[in-house]
Amino acid sequence: MTTARIPRARPALPRRLSLRPAVRPVLCVLPLALVLVVAVRGRSVLVEGIGQLRSAQWPWLLAAVCATALTWVAAAVTRQGAVVDRLPARRLLATQFAAGAANHLLPTGLGATAVNIRFLTACGVPLARSSAALALYLLAEATARVGLLLGLLIAFPGALRLGGLLPQQAAGPLLVGAGLLVTAAAAAWVLVDRLRAAVLGFLRTALGEARAVHTRPARAAALWGGALAFPLLQAAGLAAVGRSLGLPVSPAHMAVAYLAATVAVALVPAPGGLGSVEAALTVALVTAGGPVAAATAVVLAYRIITVWLPLLPGALTLGALVRWKVI
Known part of the structure; x- marks a missing residue:
């Protein structure tokens, strides 16, 4: 007497975010439309910045362009360091270029x-591990940026009067806003069981991902080395534009x-x-x-190089990546 074989259940494949066929063509064109909107809104800054570049020394401007290009490499290295899986290097770099435009x-x-x-x-x-890797990337980037700022302030104590960036009259509203945010988060944590369970589950996944990354020296070096290199290159x-x-x-x-300045505006909800x-x-x-006058000219020229110059190519890259289903 023979017994029927029971087929083994196949392991579930990781869930992927899918786009409807009708949505993808719209997303391919949407970045170009947004570039046009941003260019129209910022046309005065764009014109003034281009005017400032005419009187600049081109070798230093070329150095600034090279430093800006290397920031996408640093971002790609940091993204790879935040996840255990090996990512395709070329697509990862192209994605960081497109993400900068987005x-x-x-x-x-x-x-x-x-x-x-x-x-x-x-x-x-x-998706859960992707979100955890994103959180780890943001934590490493923020830690590196603030750490570099504190280190440079210790090395050069007279470099900056921080009171100029944060007026005294702004301290009160900031403290009130922070208090309200903490109170709302605490109330949501206590009252909403589903939210608490979701947050705890995410924290377990994020801590597991962080431990896995830091058990691999190459991944940890990529994560923290890239996180330090990114703000230094910016x-x-x-400095080169200056x-x-x-x-x-x-x-x-x-x-x-x-x-x-970048730490001060990190929480401002403005596009880029x-x-x-x-x-x-x-x-x-x-x-x-x-x-x-000189500081204003430097800032305008710097934003031309870092924002306006790569914006259209980045938007085109973003549309191509959507069309080719890389993202």
């Missing part, structure tokens, strides 16, 4: 987050000004920090000792 077209952080979540899930990383680009326009501020002090970053950078360079 970050300037949508509220700060939202565009890059969406692009990278889509990329990781398309590479077969489950600050180096600003030298090209003859700003009478030392490169180290310009680096301190850049890090302080447009407007808020320019204002904070100008104030930071002035408090570092630069004349107002």
Whole structure:
């Protein structure tokens, strides 16, 4: 007597985010439309910035362009270090270039987050682990940025008057807002069981992913090395633009000004920090000792190189990645 074989259940494949066929063509064109909207809204900054570049020293501007290009490499290295799975290097680098454009077209952080979540899930990383890897990346980048700022402030204590970036009258509203946020989060934690269970589950996944990454020296080195290199390259680009326009501020002090300004505007919900970053950078360079006119010229030229120059190619890359189902 023979017994019938019971077929073995196949392991479940990781869930991937899918797009409807009718949605994908719209998403391919949407980045270009957003570029047009952003260009129209920021046309005055664009025109003034291009005008400032005409009087700049081109070798230093070329150095700034190279530093900006290397920031996408640093971002790709950090993204790879935040996940155990091996990611396709070329597609990862192209995704970071496209994510930079998305970050300037949508509220700060939202565009890059969406692009990278889509990329990781398309590479077969489950959504829970993709979100955990994103959280680890953000934690490493924020820790490195704040750590570099504190280190440079210790090394150059007179580089910046931080009071200029945060007026005294703003301290009260900030404290009130922080208190309300903490109170709302505590109330939600106590009253909503489903939210508490979801947060605890995410924290378990994130801690597990972080432990797995840090058991591999190559991944940990990529995560923290890339996280340190990213803001350093951004600050180096600003310093190069400052030298090209003859700003009478030392490169180290310009680096301190850049890090302080970006930390100050990190929570401002503006697309790519447009407007808020320019204002904070100008104030930071002035408090570092630069004349107002020269500081304004440097900031405008720097934003042309880091935002406007790669915006259209980045949007085209984003549309191509959506069309080719890379994201």
